[in-house]
Amino acid sequence: MKINHLTSAEENLMKLFWKLDTFYLKDIMEQHPEPKPHQNxxxxxxxxxxxxxxLSTEKEGRIFKYKTALPLEEYKKFILSELAAHFFNGSGKEIVDFLLSEDFLTEEDLQNSYNLKIELNTTKKKEPELEYAEEVLKTKKSKKGKEKKKKKKEQNKA
Known part of the structure; x- marks a missing residue:
C-alpha cells in the first residue's frame, strides 16, 4: 500500500485518531482541544x-464509524524513511550520528536501552575560532602597549 503525505493539519488530527483507534465524529469533537474546529x-x-x-469507515444507520486503517508505527516508518532519503543519504548511521551530535541521543542511551557494549567515537562540537573578533575586541591598552614596544624597538635600532 502506498502511503501518502499528510499536511500538518491532517497529521495533527491523525495523532488524535491513533489514540482513539475507532471513533465517531462526535467523539472527535469531544476529544479535540480548544479551539475546536467546526464540525464541517x-x-x-x-x-x-x-x-x-x-481511515476506513463503517456505516451504522445514518452515521459513520471511523477506524484507523494505517497504524502509527507504519506512518513512523514512512516518515523516517522519507527523512533518511532526503536528508541523510538513506543512511541510518548518518541519522544516529546526527542524533548524537545534537544531543537528542547520548552514548548512555544507546548502552542502557540497547545493551550495547561498544565505545562510540563522538566528535565534540568545535568552538568557533574568533581570530577577528579577538583582534577587534582587544582593549586600547594592549594596542598602546604594542605601539610603545614598536617605538622602543625602533629607538634601539637607531
Missing part, C-alpha cells in the same frame, strides 16, 4: 483521510 471542517478532513487510506 472535521468532516472534510475525515473524508480526505479516508481517500488517502489513513
Amino acid at each position: 471542517t472535521v468532516s472534510t478532513y475525515l473524508k480526505i483521510l479516508v481517500e488517502k487510506g489513513y
Whole structure:
C-alpha cells in the first residue's frame, strides 16, 4: 500500500485518531482541544483521510464509524524513511550520528536501552575560532602597549 503525505493539519488530527483507534465524529469533537474546529471542517478532513487510506469507515444507520486503517508505527516508518532519503543519504548511521551530535541521543542511551557494549567515537562540537573578533575586541591598552614596544624597538635600532 502506498502511503501518502499528510499536511500538518491532517497529521495533527491523525495523532488524535491513533489514540482513539475507532471513533465517531462526535467523539472527535469531544476529544479535540480548544479551539475546536467546526464540525464541517472535521468532516472534510475525515473524508480526505479516508481517500488517502489513513481511515476506513463503517456505516451504522445514518452515521459513520471511523477506524484507523494505517497504524502509527507504519506512518513512523514512512516518515523516517522519507527523512533518511532526503536528508541523510538513506543512511541510518548518518541519522544516529546526527542524533548524537545534537544531543537528542547520548552514548548512555544507546548502552542502557540497547545493551550495547561498544565505545562510540563522538566528535565534540568545535568552538568557533574568533581570530577577528579577538583582534577587534582587544582593549586600547594592549594596542598602546604594542605601539610603545614598536617605538622602543625602533629607538634601539637607531
